[in-house]
Structure formats: structure tokens, C-alpha cells
Amino acid sequence: MTGFATVLPAGRKRRGEGHTRREEILHAAKDLFLEQGYDSTTIRRIADRVGISAPALYLYFKDKEALMLALCDQTFGHLIEAIGEIEKTIADPLQRVRRFGEAYAHFGLTHPDEYRLVFLGANIPESIRKVGHRAPTDDPTQPGVGGALVFKRLVEFLSELETSGTKLNYPPDTCAELCWMGIHGLVAAMIMKPEFPWSDRELLINGMLDIHLKGILRNP
Template sequence: MQRSSPTWSSGLSGDSTQTPRSARKPKGEGHVRRAEILAAAESIFVEHGYEGATIRKIADEVGLSSTALYMHFADKSEMLHEICRGAFEALIASHQQILIEDEPPEARLRRMIEAYIRFGFENPNAYRLTYLTRPVEAREGAQTVAQETGFELFRAFVAVVEQAVAAGRMKGDPTTLAQAIWACGHGIVSLRITKPYFEWADRDELTRVTLDALFAGLLRS
């Protein structure tokens, strides 16, 4: 079955504002219809929780009958897995562009974690579902997605850290260093997404100050 992920940075926000339901739509839109379903599911999963999200709610949101929706996805678990897979693949694609650049490994590391943080800010719903929730009903499948694509994303971090260590720019175990960098980026994104009521500084300035401190501590002078 052809996969189609929601369009990232499409305007979905962590506020999960209710949108008008679509009118019934004609058949035959293929992967475009699948993308619409995934975008609706992403929003509804965040707004109602995984357990509270039903096939009927998702189908109504995109103007389909429940029967028609089942022609695209077997169940809501498959939708969640596809959302997570799409998030990982979007991040991997952005990192691949950085990895081919001819610049010091520490500069590529900085750009990679900045891209990760930016993705989280621009796609809060997808980030919540991928990194901040793990429904019991979907645990096995979600772990499979993480093993297939999420670990690939992390391994790219480790590989660049290994280069920085080999060049004498960092000192320590590459896996531990990569986890520290990832934990820092995740902390910035998850705190701002889950605590929107806090009087946060400008997100770009907060990111810059945090990463400046992190890399100053990790890099060897």
C-alpha cells in the first residue's frame, strides 16, 4: 500500500482548534486523500487523545464515510504509525542535506539539532504524537517505526559526533554525547509545546542561547 504522510508545517498547531467538517468528496483522489486523512487524524489524536479519537470522527473531518476511510487505512493505529514514520522521514531528509555539506562536524551537528528543534516548533502535533505519547494500543507498532526510522535518525547524530571526536573537537563517548545533544533539543521543544502558558522568551533566541551553552561545554578549545 502506498504511504502518504501529512504535509509538514501545514498550519496544524498544538492548540488543535476545531475546523469545519468537509463535505463528502468524490472518489479517486488516491494519495492526496490519504494525506488529508492523516492530517485530520493527527489533529484529532492530539485534541481527543488516542483513545478518544474514533474512525467516525476522523472520517467526518475529511468528509468521508467510515467505510470509505477503511479503504485507505485498516485502523487508527496504522494512521498513528504513518504519522510517526512521516515525521522521522522528514527529519532524516533534512539531515541528509546537512550531512553532504563540506563543513566541520561540530557545525553540522549544530545545524542538525537546529533542524530538529525547528521541525518540532513547526509541527507540534506530529511532534507530540511521535515523541511525547506512546499509546498502549499502538506500542508495538510505534516501537517498530522507531526501530526502522527513528534509530536511523539518531545514528546520524552519533556518526557526526564520532567525526567530531576523531577530529579532536569533542571528547567523550559519541553515543553519550549524541544523547546529550538530542536531550537538549527535545527539552526545548517539549517544554514549549506542553507548557504554552509559560512566559517563554523568543523561541529562536531561547534556542540560540541554549545551544550556545551546550556546545561551549562540549567543544574542546
């Protein structure tokens, strides 16, 4: 019907088109993980949705964990892009930090499932939980370093803030940990317990940012 591609035996890829299949798998796996969680998503079901046999999946990913890692990196990419945007458009270090927080919260709340996957390690076995927090010096093309990169940016922003003359109550790393964890806690909880009668979202996010920015600056 469609016309292109000569009739192939039910979706078999031509030579050299493996990466296409790989992305099909990623796409299907993402959908299924988000729908049913990591544990309930089986290799067979992913393969089914793609239209291949289960072992074929192992041609593209070492194991289920590697699949998940690849997905995490993909998601982190989006967040890192958003942060790069801040670096380009905002000059004031304090504003950068605040925008970082807003971008982070926004990212989490608009991609709740991915956030769960990446930052909460929900429904993922212990073995891959440490994803995203390898040493910040790791090769960024390697899977699983997204989280560290994001954190590194925040530390950079805070270091700028300090060298620009603003006094901080803690070292930049500690400030970064505190600020991040405050926002992270809020986002994580709002995602995990949506049925809880939360106060207004904007109020909470702005409140959390206010509190933390005030809290880390020596002379507010």
C-alpha cells in the same frame, strides 16, 4: 460542475485509486489529531470527514494505531530531509552538530503538534509510544523508524567529529543522547507549556546548544 470524473455515487473511488483515498484519510486524521488529540479523535469522525463509513477506513489501515504510525513517519520524513540538507551543505563536523540542533529545535517549534505526536507520544496509548525507537537497523520503509534514523544521524555527526581529531568527554552515543535530550527537553516543554513565562526563545536554544557543545568537548 467541475466537469472531470463522471458522476460517482458520492465519492466512491474508481478501481486502483485506493491510494488516493488512503491519503485523504491520512490528511483528515492528521487535522483531527492535531485539533483534538489522539484519544478524542474517533474513527467515525475521521471517516465522516473523508465522506466514507467507518469500516471503510479499515481497508486502508489495520487499525487506529497503524494510522497514527503512518502519520508519524510522514512527519519524520520532513525532519530527515532537513538533516539531509545539512549533510549536503555543511562540511565542518562541529558545525553539523550545531546545525542539527538548530534544525531540530526549529522543526519542533514550527511543527509543535507533530512534535507532540511523534516525540512526546502525547495522547497516544502505551502500545504505540515506542514508535521511532526501534533498532536503527530496521528497514526504513517500515513504519515507525523515523526517530531512530534521526538519532543515528546525530551519532554519525559526532563520530565524524571524533575521528576528525576532536576529543569528546563521552562516547559518541552518549554525547548524542545528552545533546538530543537537552534540546528535546527544551522544545518539549516550550510546546507543552506555552503559557509559561519562558525566557527568550533564541537565547534558550542557543544557550542550550552552547552548554552542550562546550560540555561534550574535551578541550573547548
